[in-house]
Amino acid sequence: MKIRQLSIFLENRAGRLAGVTKILGDAGIDILAISVADTTDFGILRVLVDDGEKAAEALKAQEIVCRLTDVSVVSVEGIPGGLAKVLETINASGVNIEYMYAVSQKKLPNPLMVFRFSDDPKARAALENAGVKLIDEEELF
Amino acid sequence: MPSFLSQKDYLDRKELSAIQLERLQRIVRHAYEHSPFYTKAFDAMGLKPEDIRALDDIVKLPFTQKTDLRDNYPYGLNAVPRSEIVRLHASSGTTGKPIVVSYTRDDLETWSETAARCFLMGGVTPDDVAVISYGYSLFTGGMGAHQGMERVGATVIPQGGGNSEKLLMLIQDLQITVICCTPSFFVHLMEVAGKVGFDLKGSSLRHGFFGAEPWTDEMRRHIEEGTGIIAHDIFGLSEIMGPGVAGGCDAHAGLHIFEDHYYPEIVDPATGVALPPGEEGELVLTTLDKWAMPLLRYRTHDITRLHYEPCSCGRTLVRMDPIRRRSDDMLIIRGVNLFPSQVEALLLPIKGIVPHYELVVTRTGAMDDLEIRVEVTPELFGDQVSVLEALQKEISSKIKGMIGINARVSLVEPGAIARSDGKTRHVIDKRFNK
Numbered sequence: 001m002k003i004r005q006l007s008i009f010l011e012n013r014a015g016r017l018a019g020v021t022k023i024l025g026d027a028g029i030d031i032l033a034i035s036v037a038d039t040t041d042f043g044i045l046r047v048l049v050d051d052g053e054k055a056a057e058a059l060k061a062q063e064i065v066c067r068l069t070d071v072s073v074v075s076v077e078g079i080p081g082g083l084a085k086v087l088e089t090i091n092a093s094g095v096n097i098e099y100m101y102a103v104s105q106k107k108l109p110n111p112l113m114v115f116r117f118s119d120d121p122k123a124r125a126a127l128e129n130a131g132v133k134l135i136d137e138e139e140l141f
Numbered sequence: 142m143p144s145f146l147s148q149k150d151y152l153d154r155k156e157l158s159a160i161q162l163e164r165l166q167r168i169v170r171h172a173y174e175h176s177p178f179y180t181k182a183f184d185a186m187g188l189k190p191e192d193i194r195a196l197d198d199i200v201k202l203p204f205t206q207k208t209d210l211r212d213n214y215p216y217g218l219n220a221v222p223r224s225e226i227v228r229l230h231a232s233s234g235t236t237g238k239p240i241v242v243s244y245t246r247d248d249l250e251t252w253s254e255t256a257a258r259c260f261l262m263g264g265v266t267p268d269d270v271a272v273i274s275y276g277y278s279l280f281t282g283g284m285g286a287h288q289g290m291e292r293v294g295a296t297v298i299p300q301g302g303g304n305s306e307k308l309l310m311l312i313q314d315l316q317i318t319v320i321c322c323t324p325s326f327f328v329h330l331m332e333v334a335g336k337v338g339f340d341l342k343g344s345s346l347r348h349g350f351f352g353a354e355p356w357t358d359e360m361r362r363h364i365e366e367g368t369g370i371i372a373h374d375i376f377g378l379s380e381i382m383g384p385g386v387a388g389g390c391d392a393h394a395g396l397h398i399f400e401d402h403y404y405p406e407i408v409d410p411a412t413g414v415a416l417p418p419g420e421e422g423e424l425v426l427t428t429l430d431k432w433a434m435p436l437l438r439y440r441t442h443d444i445t446r447l448h449y450e451p452c453s454c455g456r457t458l459v460r461m462d463p464i465r466r467r468s469d470d471m472l473i474i475r476g477v478n479l480f481p482s483q484v485e486a487l488l489l490p491i492k493g494i495v496p497h498y499e500l501v502v503t504r505t506g507a508m509d510d511l512e513i514r515v516e517v518t519p520e521l522f523g524d525q526v527s528v529l530e531a532l533q534k535e536i537s538s539k540i541k542g543m544i545g546i547n548a549r550v551s552l553v554e555p556g557a558i559a560r561s562d563g564k565t566r567h568v569i570d571k572r573f574n575k
Contacts, residue, residue, distance in 0.1 A: 005524075007524035009517045009522050009529075009552075009554065010554065011552075011553055011554050016554075037525075037526045038526075039526060039529075039530070041551055041552060042517075042529065042552050042553075044524060044525070044526060044529070046524070063555045063556050064555070065517050065518065065519055065522045065554065065555060066519075066522075067519065067522055067523075067524055069524045098525055099525070116524075
C-alpha cells in the first residue's frame, strides 16, 4: 500500500532542476508529482515516478545522490473542506506531517496528496477508520 | 650607534660562520649525548657528533619533523634534567595532544635576546611604552614578545589581546607607542577605532610588530596609511623558540634571521635535498644553542627564499622572504593552526566515512572566514531538510569546539569539489591570491 518516492539532493543553483528532470526524461521515467524543499544552500527534490528503481539507477549513474522513501498517497474529496477533513483526522491521531504535496494526474477522479508522516502505520489506520481512501501503486500507475 | 645586542646583527660573515660552526658542533654533541631521540637517530645512521666538521656537514644530520614532537610528547626530545627546565609552552588549536616545548633559564635568555633584537631593529627604545596584545598562556606569542620588550627596556603592558575598546583607552591614557599583536587583530582594532571615533592616527602609537599569521603588503599599506604607524614583521615558531626567530628591518626587504642562534637552510620540500641560496623551498631551522629541547634540521613546512646579499640597512644577517605559503596544507586562521586531517578526524565519526571536502579561507576586512564545503554522499543524505541542517550544525559545532572558529558548512553535490589527478585539494586559501 505504501508508495515509493524518490528524494534527490540538489545544490541551490541555476539549472540543477532542469538537469535532473532531463536525466529522468532520457531514461523514460514518467513524473507524476514533484515538490522541492529548499534552503539558501541546497534543496531536496521529491518526485513520484512510475519506476523508482530505474529512476534511482539513472540518477546514480550521473553521481546524483538520491534515496527511495516510502510515502502515503491519499485521495482527497474534490469539494470545499475535503483537504481539511484529511488533515483534521491526521491531527486527531497525534501524528505529525513531515511534508506533503499534491499529485497531478487525470486517471482518478479525486485530487491526490502525497504525505510523509512521523508515524506511518498510525496515520494510515486513523485515515482508514475515518473512511479516507489510500491509493496504492497499481491504482496510481 | 647600535646597542650592544644589535651589534650581533652586523657581524662579518666569516666571523658569524665561525660562531655558527662552534655552536653547531656543541649542540649536536649535546643532542646526541643527552636526548634519547637523537641518540637513537644518530646511531641508526651510524653518525657521530665529530662527523660535523664544517657548516656544510649539517646536511648529514637527520631531519626533525613535527610528528617527532607529537610522537615523543611531552618530554621525549628533552636533553636536560627536569630540574633545569624553568618553563613550558605548547602549541595552540590542535586536536589530541599539543606540542610541548621546554626551556632552560639560558634558553629564555636567548629567546629574550633575539626578540629584543627584532624590536631594536624596528626602532624600539627604553623610552617606549609597549602593549603586548598577543595571547599569553600556553601560546609563545605573549610571553615571547613580553620578554623581548623588557629586554629592550621598554615599559611593557601585558594586555593579552581582545577587549578592543579597553585597549584603545589604554593607548590613550598610558600613551602607548608600540603594539605587538596579530595583523588581523590590529586591522580589527582599526575598525573598532573607526566605529567609536578614536583617532589612531593622532594617537601616541608609532610602531606595530605583527606576526603569528601570514599577512600581505596590502595589509601593511592599509595599516600604515590608516594609522600612521610603522608596521614591522616578526616571525617565529614555538618549536624553534617563539616570536623573534626573524624580524623585518626598515629596508622592508625580507626578514633577518638571527642566525647566530637559529641556523637556516632551504630544502626541496619533496626530496629534502638542500637548495642553493636564492632558490625557493622549505625553510629548515636548527637551534644552535637551545639546551632544553635542541632541534636539528627542523622542517618548518614554510616556503620561502634566503638572501645572503648585504641588506641596505647594513645588517649582515641573512634575509628570508615573508611566508606566504606552506609545503603542507596547514592553514593559519585567526592565529590558529588547522590541518585538513583534523577536519577529516571529525567528519569520519558522523557516518563512518570521510566525504570529499574542501576548506575555503577568505578574508573580509580583518576577519578570516572559513567555509567547509562537504559533498553529500548517500550515507549523509536524508530526505528531510532538517536532517541535512542538523548535519551542517554538527560539523560546524565540532569545528567550533576544536579551534574556536565559527565555520560555514556548505553541502554540495558529488563532483562539485575539483579533483586534480583523482586527489582532492583540501585547502583553498583565497587570502593571498589576487
